[in-house]
Amino acid sequence: MLFVLVGSGLLVALALVATATGSAEITVGDVAAAIAARIFPFLNLAISEQTSAIVWDIRLPRIVMGIVAGAGLAISGAAMQGIMRNPLVSPFTIGISSAAAFGASVAIILGAGLVGSEQYLVITNAFLFALLAAFLVYGLARTRGMRPETLILAGIALMYFFSAGTSLLQYLATEEEVHTVVHWLFGTLTGATWENILVVTVIFAACVPLLIKYSWDLNAMVAGDDLATTLGVNTRRVRTVSMALATVITAGVICFTGIIGFVCLVAPHITRMIIGADHRFLLPCSCILGAGMLLGADTLGRTVFLPTIIPAGIVVSIIGVPFFVYLILRTRKEYFQ
Amino acid sequence: MKLEISGIQFSYRSLPILQNISLGVGDGELLSLVGPNGSGKTTLLRCINRIIKPRKGTILVEGNNLAALELKQLARFIGYVPQSAPESFPLTVFETVLLGRKPHVSWTLGQRDKEIVFNVLRLMDLDGMALRLFSELSGGEKQKVLIARALAQEPQVLLLDEPTSNLDWKYQLEVLALIAGLVREKNLSAVMAMHDLNLASSFSSKIAMLNRGRIYAAGEPGEVLSTVNIKEVYGIDTTIKNDSGRPYIIPSLPSLVTGKTAQRV
Numbered sequence: 001m002l003f004v005l006v007g008s009g010l011l012v013a014l015a016l017v018a019t020a021t022g023s024a025e026i027t028v029g030d031v032a033a034a035i036a037a038r039i040f041p042f043l044n045l046a047i048s049e050q051t052s053a054i055v056w057d058i059r060l061p062r063i064v065m066g067i068v069a070g071a072g073l074a075i076s077g078a079a080m081q082g083i084m085r086n087p088l089v090s091p092f093t094i095g096i097s098s099a100a101a102f103g104a105s106v107a108i109i110l111g112a113g114l115v116g117s118e119q120y121l122v123i124t125n126a127f128l129f130a131l132l133a134a135f136l137v138y139g140l141a142r143t144r145g146m147r148p149e150t151l152i153l154a155g156i157a158l159m160y161f162f163s164a165g166t167s168l169l170q171y172l173a174t175e176e177e178v179h180t181v182v183h184w185l186f187g188t189l190t191g192a193t194w195e196n197i198l199v200v201t202v203i204f205a206a207c208v209p210l211l212i213k214y215s216w217d218l219n220a221m222v223a224g225d226d227l228a229t230t231l232g233v234n235t236r237r238v239r240t241v242s243m244a245l246a247t248v249i250t251a252g253v254i255c256f257t258g259i260i261g262f263v264c265l266v267a268p269h270i271t272r273m274i275i276g277a278d279h280r281f282l283l284p285c286s287c288i289l290g291a292g293m294l295l296g297a298d299t300l301g302r303t304v305f306l307p308t309i310i311p312a313g314i315v316v317s318i319i320g321v322p323f324f325v326y327l328i329l330r331t332r333k334e335y336f337q
Numbered sequence: 338m339k340l341e342i343s344g345i346q347f348s349y350r351s352l353p354i355l356q357n358i359s360l361g362v363g364d365g366e367l368l369s370l371v372g373p374n375g376s377g378k379t380t381l382l383r384c385i386n387r388i389i390k391p392r393k394g395t396i397l398v399e400g401n402n403l404a405a406l407e408l409k410q411l412a413r414f415i416g417y418v419p420q421s422a423p424e425s426f427p428l429t430v431f432e433t434v435l436l437g438r439k440p441h442v443s444w445t446l447g448q449r450d451k452e453i454v455f456n457v458l459r460l461m462d463l464d465g466m467a468l469r470l471f472s473e474l475s476g477g478e479k480q481k482v483l484i485a486r487a488l489a490q491e492p493q494v495l496l497l498d499e500p501t502s503n504l505d506w507k508y509q510l511e512v513l514a515l516i517a518g519l520v521r522e523k524n525l526s527a528v529m530a531m532h533d534l535n536l537a538s539s540f541s542s543k544i545a546m547l548n549r550g551r552i553y554a555a556g557e558p559g560e561v562l563s564t565v566n567i568k569e570v571y572g573i574d575t576t577i578k579n580d581s582g583r584p585y586i587i588p589s590l591p592s593l594v595t596g597k598t599a600q601r602v
Contacts, residue, residue: 216436216439216442217439219428219432219436220436220439222423222426222427222428223423223426224423226383226388226419227417227419227423229386229387229388229408230386230388230412230415230416230417231412231436231437231439231440231490232407232408232409232410232411232412232413232439232440233408233439234408272427276427276428276429276432277427277428278428278432
């Protein structure tokens with residue numbers, strides 16, 4: 001509970017500071033006033049249109065997207081690590097990101113897509129190919145009783161397959177197309193809109209309560225499927241549904257942001273080191289940490305090297321890895337065999 | 338009978354593992370399954386638990402057919418203690434025992450669930466280490482925590498798969514005395530797979546001797562643990578002494594050595 005309160009408070013503070021930080025000089029007070037003026041118009045707060053536009057149209061969308069996307073990616077990673085009983089697993093290591101990248105590349109380079117108009121071709125392709133990868137992994141693993149090892153191996157095989165497909169497309173593409181694909185692969189919050197945020201938030205809000213409902217089952221499954229079965233857990237159903245939910249959340253995020261992988265893998269680990277491995281607390285707390293990580297990384301990326309903006313996907317890895325290594329060396333607890 | 342097993346058959350593909358197993362365990366009774374490796378002890382426990390599905394036969398607990406129950410309902414009837422604890426289990430002792438309440442709750446724990454867990458921890462003398470990580474405990478302590486977790490399920494039947502196989506001699510005696518006492522006090526029915534015939538003799542109300550997937554003999558320890566049965570099932574000559582009404586088995590070591598030497602020749 002302490003983690004949730006402190007973490008949420010820090011996240012709100014970080015969001016305010018992030019909104020006030022950027023090339024246009026706006027104070028935290030201006031930000032608070034601009035937000036209040038829009039939400040409570042009867043207060044008649046005096047805010048310039050320019051400030052309001054910077055806050056509401058430029059900064060807040062990427063900040064809110066950073067929070068929702070970071071939370072979604074982190075809880076997906078925590079759930080996947082739990083159901084597979086493996087610390088190296090995330091939606092990215094089982095081929096979902098590679099498939100999304102391939103889908104986006106098909107849309108960018110070939111202009112072809114599964115559904116959707118030209119404007120949304122990259123988004124729908126990335127989303128649907130991510131789901132397709134998860135479906136293929138599920139189909140392959142189902143033949144062997146949905147065992148974690150089979151899921152992981154099938155996922156890794158697909159990851160290589162789709163990566164090769166993306167490389168082939170890049171090899172055949174023009175320089176401009178390759179540039180667009182590579183930029184998409186970096187993973188960034190630039191281009192976040194309120195419409196995108198609404199989609200991601202709806203997916204997040206629909207899936208997260210169900211994942212949290214399974215947190216007891218995930219705890220039981222850490223000790224192995226047999227033991228979990230004796231506690232009344234239908235391990236096959238929990239694994240299938242949790243994997244589907246984690247995939248939909250991840251696909252919903254990365255189709256808008258591009259590949260931001262590190263949050264998925266590391267936010268659950270760091271949370272585990274701080275509060276322990278009980279999934280009842282780990283899942284919601286990972287959301288807070290993941291949101292903070294991505295928001296912090298994006299804020300640094302768009303302010304430290306101005307006028308150049310470094311994509312959040314790159315910053316989060318560069319800063320996160322040394323911190324994560326420090327935590328690994330410091331902690332004495334082993335959470336996985 | 339609280340637990341009634343009738344005509345259980347199980348096979349891996351075409352290889353029969355259990356053939357026509359029928360047993361009954363009453364209130365406050367501890368039934369030990371003994372027999373050589375591969376005789377079907379663990380498979381029978383896994384069938385009762387529905388970790389695997391028997392090809393034929395029925396299992397009733399207090400008249401309820403287990404095959405017709407949801408896994409969660411089944412877990413309210415049967416608690417399970419595995420052979421060994423996972424090497425690295427990331428929860429604390431309290432959280433591990435709390436998992437035993439899983440079959441009884443859906444979203445959140447009630448006050449009663451927590452009270453049950455605290456009571457079980459006290460009963461098992463584990464309340465002092467409730468906040469320690471499970472993976473930091475000794476083998477005997479881990480086994481006690483797993484028994485506590487099974488008790489937190491408030492089961493009618495307790496299944497134990499060689500619960501002392503990884504423990505030293507002192508912990509073996511302690512854990513078995515604890516199990517036998519709990520079965521009597523809480524009026525449970527327990528089925529326990531065991532390798533050590535003398536420990537099975539000392540702590541069990543009944544023994545079933547399995548051989549090649551069939552029940553070779555079943556009954557009171559004195560009836561089952563005879564020199565003839567042991568020779569037939571294990572191929573070992575023994576001398577049996579009476580220890581306060583229970584058989585105490587002394588293997589004939591010269592016959593073992595001679596047997597092995599003869600086989601090599």
